[in-house]
Amino acid sequence: MGIFNYFISHFSQDMAIDLGTSSTLIYIKGKGIVLNEPSVVTVETNSKKLLAVGDEAKRMIGRTPGNLTAIRPMREGVIADFDMTEHMLRHFIQKVHRGGTLLRPRIIIGVPSRITQVEQRAVKESAELAGAREVYLIEEPVAAAIGAGLPITEPSGNMVVDIGGGTTDIAVISLGGIVYSESVRVAGDQLDGAITSYLKREYSLLIGEHMAERIKMEIGSAYPLPEKKQMAVKGRDVVSGIPRTILVDDNEIREALQDCLTTIIRAIRLALENTPPELAGDIIDRGIVLTGGGSMLQGLDNRLREETSLPIVTVDDPLTSVVLGVGKTLEEFSLLRKISSHSRLNP
Structure with a gap:
């Protein structure tokens, strides 16, 4: 050197x-x-002058006056x-x-x-x-596989499903490279959007991004929960424009998320079907590793275990x-x- x-x-x-x-x-x-x-960034609408970034900008989403705009530059x-x-x-x-x-x-x-x-x-x-x-x-x-401590440089198969905010990446990895991958643009943000659409359709209630995310985290699930969960949801009536509160439960939110979850499951199955037989045996032994914030959805591991008949492992800190x-x-x-x-x- x-x-x-x-x-x-x-x-x-x-x-x-x-x-x-x-x-x-x-x-x-x-x-x-x-x-x-x-x-997230917040800018002045006309001049595009940058006013806030990160934590400060996110707190402004849905709360900015007309001359300010909160933007997510990544989609x-x-x-x-x-x-x-x-x-x-x-x-x-x-x-x-x-x-x-x-x-x-x-x-x-x-x-x-x-x-x-x-x-x-x-x-x-x-x-x-x-x-x-x-x-x-x-x-x-x-x-994500490296961060989870998987032996990706060895001649054996490792399957990772990384559910982020905007995309779900599915990959079979061996000898340091991707043998097969699938990517669908359905992930955490789309789950939030599905909840927003469901409440607008079923209850004529408009909710913001923060509320949709809270609902997903508190009572959202991919598999029936051991105990019923309910949550008071605040929003604005579509017809009258007046603020009101409704009560929703985990069964309703699980129904709202079905289409998104089906898309992710279909992509995982496609990746499994296209995995070389030599590596498929390794995945049967090691299972599928879940990472990313979207993998924290309650019951997702149980749902995937039922759908694939494979072991499902969620990493200790999916976000990092x-x-x-x-x-x-x-x-x-x-x-x-x-x-x-x-x-x-x-x-």
């Missing part, structure tokens, strides 16, 4: 980023996870608003880089497995404009498995090189 490369490797504050539809997490080499904030796992994503990334990078080295960081970012080349370029360019020296990409299900996996490749760069040799990313 030359003196310049030695200097760079020891004094650059390199970062691993999980740039998600719902949240952005940043891991700094040698420090671990240093940031976990919503992927379905990819960049929907390039300029706002760049501003958001720059803000987050500067926030964790404050007081650190003057050297621009090397950054590794987790992306959906079926991301297009155009979408890849958008992610790389936004990170470069936000201050990155070098940008590398890694498929999120591979990162991707960024921890990306972080491990940052700490062990040789691992990223090994993975990249089997990937269509980082040509």
Whole structure:
């Protein structure tokens, strides 16, 4: 290693980023996870001036006056608003880089497995404009598998289902590469949307994003619960426009989520059907590993166990498995090189 490369490797504050539809997490080499904030920005409607980012911006969703707009620049796992994503990334990078080295960081970012080349370029360019020296990409299900401690570089099959905010990524991984993958743009946000649509249709009640997410987390389920759960839901009547409160139970919300869950289950079955027989035996033994915030839906493991007749394992902290996996490749760069040799990313 030359003196310049030695200097760079020891004094650059390199970062691993999980740039998600719902949240952005940043891991700094040698420090671990240093940031976990919503992927939301608030701007002045006419001037597009950035007013708030992350936690502060999320608190404003549904509560902004007419001259302000809360924006989610990531949609379905990819960049929907390039300029706002760049501003958001720059803000987050500067926030964790404050007081650190003057050297621009090397950054590794987790992306959906079926991301297009155009979408890849958008992610790389936004990170470069936000201050990155070098940008590398890694498929999120591979990162999630690493974060979950799976032996992905061995000649054996590992199946990961990563249910994020905008996409569900399903991958069969062996020898450091994806053997087969499926990706559906149905995940946490679509579950929230299904709840919103159900209450509007069945109760003529309009609810906001925060309320839909609360309902999903408190009484949402994929499988019948041991005990009935109810929740008071506040919203606005579609016809009269007057605020009112209704009582809903877990059976109703489970019904609301059925179409989304069916789409995810169908994608998992398709991945299983296309798994090489040699690796299928490993999956029978090891089961399917669930990661991502969407995997925290109550009873999802039981539902998938019933649908696939396979063991289902939920990782200890589904929300951080991707960024921890990306972080491990940052700490062990040789691992990223090994993975990249089997990937269509980082040509």
